[in-house]
Amino acid sequence: MSTESRFSRPIPRLAATAAVTAGLVLLAACGSSSDSDGSGTPKSSSKGSAAPGAKAADSNGVPTQDVLSGIAADPALKAELPAKVRDSGKLILGTSQTPGLTGLPHGGEVDGKQVGLDVDLREAVAKVLGVRWDVQYGTFPTVIPGVQNGRYDVGQDNFGATKEREKVVDFATYLNDGQSFLAAKDVPVDTVKQLTDLCGLTIATSPGSTFQQILTDGAGKCAAIGKKPYKVEYYADNGTILLGLQNGKVQVSFGPTLGVKYQSAHVPNTKFLGEISTTPVGFVTAKNSPIAKALSDAVNKLIASGDYAKIFAKWSLPGSGIPQSVLNPTPTF
Structure with a gap:
């Protein structure tokens, strides 16, 4: 496949993010007043006009229930933190900032x-730990190195x-969370159970992620069965990928299941293809830091x-949690 196909030209980042964010907002605001469409994805209800028993949501369809104010600090768990953290009353958190609604349900900004x-x-x-977060923003590829140093x-x-x-x-x-695929509506594949179901297609994902690792590890599988290999393109901005799915510049995206299911219900002209694997997700700390046990x-x-x-x-995700937090689970890959 030529490296200069129509699927390989990046979309301008700011325009893509703005357009897709606006689309998600519009779709949410025009959605049903029920809290779910059956796929585990929240629908919208107008602010102040929710039906009896419906979940509270803002005008963007983002849920607004207070699930935090009743949580009390546990002094015994706070004591597990290093003295420096206890004295300062804060933990410095590295994360990436997701504008608008393109990162929901994991994260967004309103x-x-x-x-x-x-x-x-x-x-x-x-x-629970009796501290506050000092949130500092990096990028997905820089957060783990920032924890290390x-x-x-x-x-x-x-x-x-x-x-x-x-x-x-x-x-x-x-x-x-899992690893799932979202496709443009006209892509000639409706279900993906293994990577070879995508032979010959172009897949967009984020660099430095488990999704990149999975696609890289499986790169030779199509050729091994006599099919044309899939092609992978990397975009740091999820909004760019979503807009590409809508305008035909991206055929398939590969991302976290909870986010992909949300997107399939909110982004026009897309379809959920399925999940191929699952992975434990967690907070990361420096090796052998007592903070890890306190968090768990x-x-x-x-x-x-x-x-x-x-x-x-x-967030309309019942059944998606874990029964117990653990330290350093056995990796699936």
Whole structure:
């Protein structure tokens, strides 16, 4: 395949992000007043006009339930933190900033405020530990190195626990996510169960991710069965990928299951193709840092209290959580 195909020309980042964000907002605002369409994706209800029993949402369809104010600090868990953290009352968090709604349900921004499942989970953990987050923004490829060199105490960016990552950082798990595909509506594939179902197609994903690793590891599978290999293109901006799916410049995207399912319900002219694997996701800390155990214990406290389940229910993701947080789970790849 020529390297100068119509699928290989990047879309201008700012225009793409703005256009897709606007589209997601419009779709959410015009959605049904019910809280789910059956796929685990929240629909919208207008502010102040929710039907009895419906979940509260803002005018963008983003849920607004308060699932944090009732969470109390646990002095015993706070005592697990290093003295420096206890004295300062803060943990420095490295993460990437996702504008608009393109990163939901994991993360997004509404009126300058960060929102999302991951945001609620980390705020709940901070409440249990009796500290606050000092949030500092990097990029997905720079957060883990920032944890390694001490710039951040903790990293959070939907990081899957892999063998290579566990060599350099510790994980404290807080959910399981999967690896799934979203396609433009006219792509001649409706279900993907293995990578060879995508032979001959162009796949867009983010660089430095588990998705890149999976596609790289499987690069020879199509040729091995006599089919044309798939081609991979990398985009740092998810909004660019989503706009590309709508305008025909991207055939298939590869990303986290929770996000892909959300996108399939909110981005026009796309379809969910399926999930091929799952991965434990967690906060990352420096190797052998006591912070990792404190984070894991805090997640388990939230699971035991029921607050963890409330957060997943808020984002219409019941059943997507984990029964127990663990340190450094056995990687799936």
